[in-house]
Amino acid sequence: MAAWSCLVTGAGGFLGQRIIRLLVEEKEVQEIRALDKVFRPELREEFSKLQSRVKLTLLEGDILDEQFVKRACQGTSAVIHTACIIDVYNAIPPEVIMNVNLKGTQRLLEACAQASVPIFIYTSTIEVAGPNSYREAVRNAREEDNLETTWSAPYPYSKKLAEKAVLAANGWALKNGGTLYTCALRPTYIYGEGSPFLYRFFDQALKNNGILSHNSKFSIANPVYVGNVAWAHILALRALWDPEKAPNIQGQFYYISDDTPHQSYDQFNYNLSKEWGFCLDSRMSLPVWLTYWLGFLMEIVSFLLSPIYRYQPPFNRHLVALSNSVFTFSYKKAQQDLGYEPLFSWEKAKQQTTEWIGSLVKKHKEALKTKTH
Template sequence: MTNQEGVTILVTGGAGFLGQHIVKELMEQEVFPVKEIRSFDIQPFKWHHGLHPSKNSHKLNHIEGSICDPAAVTKACENVDAVIHNCSCVAFGAYPNRKSIRAVNVDGTENAVNACIEQNVECLVYTSSFEVANDLKKPSVNASETSVTVPPINPILCVYSQSKYDAEIMVLRANNKALKNGIKLRTCALRPCGMYGEGEHILTTNLGYFINAGVAFRIGEPSGKIQFAYAGNIAYSYVLAVNSLLRPDEETDIGGEAFFLGDDTPIYSIGETVAQFAKALVAETVLWIVNCQELLISGVSEEMSPF
């Protein structure tokens, strides 16, 4: 670790779902001292409900900027010790915006790598995805980093998954690249599974539409299973990754490696997983209705929404 006063860490996509969990974990962890945490995002930073840190909130500085702007990314990396590149364009469906996905996920990652080299950033942790190992022809069961391979050209991957794979390869190949000051850049990629927690909006919002419409549905074969994890647990992995890259150990060197992330959340079938979220949303909706009724009775007017 080069700075005895504490490290300065930049989190791209820091205002988003996982980004805020990472920022909070960096504030509350006691693995290494932190001098400053910079959030870099195209949107303003506003803490998700229930996610306010218990300490060190004064160490957070938010920078509004686009990962697609090389100059802005380079400026944000000035005097930074480690970058957690978490910014991403997540898009699924039949007609995703291919141009935006490539611009953010691939070109944006290239901007982050170049900025690290230009500004002598010693550590780069990349948020990849377990989707990079998605092979519909050969389902992964109890898979590990060594048992799963992804070919350079995989027609099975969707546009989003392919962009994350291409960016991951770029980051891992940047490991041990020389910085301007002669020190070598150290990188790794983390592949989170599906996540739940404060600030999650993609799954819960879509489920909310179905629940409000009274629509019953079933997703996937009963035998197929999927893993989800709490975003806070996933975020703590970034603390450990940064610490390992800044304090390299020959026996546990993670430079140039990719890791799947999960926790001990029970693994259900896809249908059971969705059902768990649906039950929680129904309970939240009932609580929201009760709160609204109490507000109306007390004569208080407040705009509220469960989704």
């Protein structure tokens, strides 16, 4: 492989920054362009330390800004597109989500065609596959099962359309006469230190005397560690550069999971945090079917009030289905085509995530001390 350069969108995000850290280790990388709307000062500092190993350019701007995206793609060999808005609560206006997740992806694909960027890797999600109902059980699903979400909720819908656009762009003619090759990775629920979802969840639990909310006890999921998802992106990049491997991968999508034990989200959160004194709520929870229909009623109320007031329900049917489904995936195809093996064992992933949760507990205690003095 000759020297190459890579643009990573969403580079300041939970997954994006992990991809950057692994890309820096790739011998053939000449330049990494890290694109995001804004970079936090501590991340700027961390990225500046990586400059000694490789040219790392930070690009701050909007993915919907056509000229900015064109300039970002100019002269790069590959794009890893992780930037998106994740929203399972319907807290963000649907048009904002559709714009960033779908239109932003289409703009980026067009910019690649114009700038003759031959490789495009898209970070998709298992939510493009479902779950469509909390009553249906999907175990160790594979790519050939052709699962597809039927939800019209903005997040899964926008990601489904964006993934279709990426895979349909495989084989596009580039301006310089070359060809665009694409693939998509569908990680399961991503966890690890710095996870915004885990941060919110444990922050809430700390405010509730360490009691973990238990609204997902009927689920069976196989979460995936963030470091392993980042590693899968590096392997996809290497594989699309490899003339022998590439033909099998072009235009394909892959489920990315690891060896994290299959368990309910409730049990998973408890396993990560029990050593810090967190415990599951022992109170009775509502039956799932009742929670589902309450979600539906709240959606109706939200819709009826929408002309005069933006009512944000605490949950909705999509979230209830997502949190209470048996929905697990096999990474065999990624293993076969990309040579994917998890870089981090469950023990290592658990240890690092648990230590990070411990740091949140410590900060919380310090904040309480400061308040009382």
